[in-house]
Amino acid sequence: MASIEINGARLDTIERGSGEPLVLVHGSSSDRRTWDGQLEALGRGFRVIAYSRRYHWPNQPIAHGDDYSMPEHVADLEGLIQRLELSPAHLIGHSYGGFICLLLAIRNPGNVRSLVLIEAPVFPLVINIPPRARDILKLFLQRPRMAPAVARFGARGLAPAVAAIRRGDRDEALRLLGSAILGPETFRRLSPERLAQARANLIDAELLGSLFPPLTTDQVRGVRCPVLLVEGERSPRVLSHLTSLLGRLLPDVEHVSIPSASHLAHEDEPAAFASAVVSFLTGSHAARV
Secondary structure, eight states, X not given: OEEEEETTEEEEEEEEOOSEEEEEEOOTTOOGGGGHHHHHHHHTXXXXXXXXXXXXXXXXXOOTTOOOOHHHHHXXXXXXXXXXXXXXXXXXXXXXXXXXXXXXXXXXXXXXXXXXXXXXXXXXXXXXXXXXXXXXXXXXXXXXXXXXXXXXXXXXXXXXXXXXXXXXXXXHHHHHHHHXXXXXXXXXXXXXXXXXXXXXXXXXXXXXXXXXXXXXXXXXXXOOSOEEEEEETTSOHHHHHHHHHXXXXXXXXXXXXXXXOOSOHHHHSHHHHHHHHHHXXXXXXXXXX
């Protein structure tokens, strides 16, 4: 394990293997430990780098009053790739980390060889976050099949979690958000160690800030690198809807569902996930990059 300075922040990193570079980008309420079950398998064929994003364990926590900005995390990923001379790199991003990877492929495609996106929460493609009443009405008119799942996620997950953060009840915020993203039963079954990781990385400023930057369908259609979309068979419907939307927009895309897995597909079924990723990275798409 080591740390490197990127854009003024020290980021904890871990590296395994050799070969084409493969960078692992974790999601919210998480850190580089989420990838522990993937390092050995992926490191057999690739130079794998996992890192904790700024403000996430064990890095310096966010200062009071500072903004938690996705564009800043995109810049950090770009800086890490350049600093370690990884370009172009394969990127695997989970959830919020998947959104970061997608934005880097849009912003600087030369840095990205391929993308593996695990249920990236691309809500800005369909609704403003936080939504206004007219945004919700527009969603129901334009996307009637997706709208109930999005509205349910906002009403039962995101909005009450933000309210809990505002009143200082962080455990309740974690329960609400975790149940909305993983499903209530999956959240209840998290191990004490995994729950501690989530609690250590619940960052108030992330939920209280802008959360997601704008994203357009034209930007997604412009992504030219090969993309593998991964979803968990047991994930909430809202994430499946968003993944399907990405699948319809991306020009060079494959799609895999991991049986018996939740939103944490790479943790729930590590062997099946690694097999799908290696097959994608070494299969027919390899000749196109």
